[in-house]
Amino acid sequence: MKGRMQKISNHFDNYLGKDRTESDSYQGVQTFIGITENNLMEVHLGQGKLLELILSPSNLNLAYKRVRSNKGSFGIDKLSTEHLKEWLLEHKESLIESLEKGKYKPQAVRRVEIPKEGGKTRSLGIPTVVDRLVQQSIAQILTPIYEQEFLTSSHGFRPQRGCHTALKEVESHLNDKYSYVVDLDLEKFFDTVNHSRLIELLSKKVKDPRVISLIHKYLRAGVVVGNKFEESVLGVPQGGPLSPLLSNIMLNELDKELARRGHRFVRYADDCLIFCKSKRACLRVKESITAFIENVLYLRVNKEKTTVGYIKGKKFLGYSFYNKSKGKWGLCVHPKSYGKLKDRLKEITNRSSGMGYQNTKELLRYYLQGWVSYFKLADMSDRSKRIDKWLRFRIRMLIWKSWKKISTKYTNLRKIGVIDNQAYQWANTRKGCCRTALSPILGTSLTTITLRKAGYTFLTDIYQKCIAN
Numbered sequence: 001m002k003g004r005m006q007k008i009s010n011h012f013d014n015y016l017g018k019d020r021t022e023s024d025s026y027q028g029v030q031t032f033i034g035i036t037e038n039n040l041m042e043v044h045l046g047q048g049k050l051l052e053l054i055l056s057p058s059n060l061n062l063a064y065k066r067v068r069s070n071k072g073s074f075g076i077d078k079l080s081t082e083h084l085k086e087w088l089l090e091h092k093e094s095l096i097e098s099l100e101k102g103k104y105k106p107q108a109v110r111r112v113e114i115p116k117e118g119g120k121t122r123s124l125g126i127p128t129v130v131d132r133l134v135q136q137s138i139a140q141i142l143t144p145i146y147e148q149e150f151l152t153s154s155h156g157f158r159p160q161r162g163c164h165t166a167l168k169e170v171e172s173h174l175n176d177k178y179s180y181v182v183d184l185d186l187e188k189f190f191d192t193v194n195h196s197r198l199i200e201l202l203s204k205k206v207k208d209p210r211v212i213s214l215i216h217k218y219l220r221a222g223v224v225v226g227n228k229f230e231e232s233v234l235g236v237p238q239g240g241p242l243s244p245l246l247s248n249i250m251l252n253e254l255d256k257e258l259a260r261r262g263h264r265f266v267r268y269a270d271d272c273l274i275f276c277k278s279k280r281a282c283l284r285v286k287e288s289i290t291a292f293i294e295n296v297l298y299l300r301v302n303k304e305k306t307t308v309g310y311i312k313g314k315k316f317l318g319y320s321f322y323n324k325s326k327g328k329w330g331l332c333v334h335p336k337s338y339g340k341l342k343d344r345l346k347e348i349t350n351r352s353s354g355m356g357y358q359n360t361k362e363l364l365r366y367y368l369q370g371w372v373s374y375f376k377l378a379d380m381s382d383r384s385k386r387i388d389k390w391l392r393f394r395i396r397m398l399i400w401k402s403w404k405k406i407s408t409k410y411t412n413l414r415k416i417g418v419i420d421n422q423a424y425q426w427a428n429t430r431k432g433c434c435r436t437a438l439s440p441i442l443g444t445s446l447t448t449i450t451l452r453k454a455g456y457t458f459l460t461d462i463y464q465k466c467i468a469n
């Protein structure tokens with residue numbers, strides 16, 4: 001015990017540590033290969049040996065690194081990730097001992113509300129950093145085990161998979177003439193997961209009762225809303241490192257049922273599209289799969305939001321789909337996603353933000369790069385030009401507003417090449433910021449080239465670079 005504790009303290013700042021020796025008790029058991037960030041990690045699955053693997057020095061060191069790198073907000077104990085190492089150096093022995101003896105009691109999660117579309121909110125549960133460390137340790141061992149069970153049409157929270165792989169699979173099904181879909185909506189999925197059903201599914205694969213018990217404790221840890229404690233009898237709180245894996249374990253039963261029936265489908269977390277060749281077939285699938293979800297998985301299907309019909313115009317992961325030509329489909333950005341983009345650009349280029357030129361330029365570039373990185377699969381050449389035209393108007397209005405005084409306007413207009421008489425006339429205009437930004441005054445002086453030289457970034461610039469690479 002003491003030797004292992006010492007190894008943990010010595011390797012907090014090493015990625016995997018140097019202690020990779022296999023214990024005698026694990027020799028000869030089945031081995032799975034799990035992908036880590038920088039290399040392959042062997043995961044040994046033996047009967048009743050999982051807790052030892054979870055608490056092994058190398059696994060805990062890796063979990064510590066990931067929790068630190070992910071940062072995140074504090075839990076109910078207000079301990080930050082920056083102080084996690086300090087806490088562990090003092091309490092690591094008692095922590096591991098309590099986990100080994102089954103006496104560890106997770107703390108309740110801190111609930112916060114995250115804004116969604118339409119003014120709605122989504123509940124997010126933030127565990128304490130210590131609980132995040134333990135959950136991460138569990139997830140690292142269980143993930144490669146369950147990766148052997150998950151189907152290829154599941155893309156959420158999985159190694160080497162994500163939104164882009166899901167969208168490419170959708171495009172493939174559409175090009176195979178499966179252009180009608182059941183757009184399945186699970187009502188408050190993360191809040192309604194049945195604990196008994198989830199534990200039952202876990203017990204089929206995880207044969208160490210100590211691990212099952214620990215996971216059950218996390219499910220029943222409760223939540224703190226404000227200063228009020230609430231019991232958690234249902235649900236998997238979003239926000240913990242273990243929650244994505246548990247959600248996939250539950251919904252893997254749906255995946256297997258769809259595959260057993262021979263359906264084509266794509267699932268990302270609780271967003272699922274089931275593909276058919278006709279609307280009539282979609283209606284039959286919707287009715288039968290709803291019965292399975294509610295009677296076997298004990299989840300609820302939102303019958304109002306679960307829709308069937310032609311794929312064109314449907315929103316999936318922020319994208320939409322259009323028929324290019326001769327039955328070939330392509331990806332485009334959904335109008336609501338463009339709406340969110342413009343809303344965010346309005347915030348960045350707000351004349352009252354007080355960020356200053358340099359901060360505005362950096363934030364603008366950072367946001368557009370991230371946006372294009374996500375939507376790079378979409379065809380947006382024409383739409384990006386229209387967005388840029390509107391964005392240039394916003395930037396010109398911002399600049400003109402910041403110049404304020406007539407003398408400043410005159411001086412700056414002269415600096416960017418406007419002749420003396422014209423600069424004097426334009427500087428003395430009585431037009432407001434909006435009308436001036438739309439007029440030739442700034443259209444011919446603060447040109448696209450001028451704005452680029454000044455350091456402003458536009459959507460088309462980043463998109464063209466992205467598709468060129």
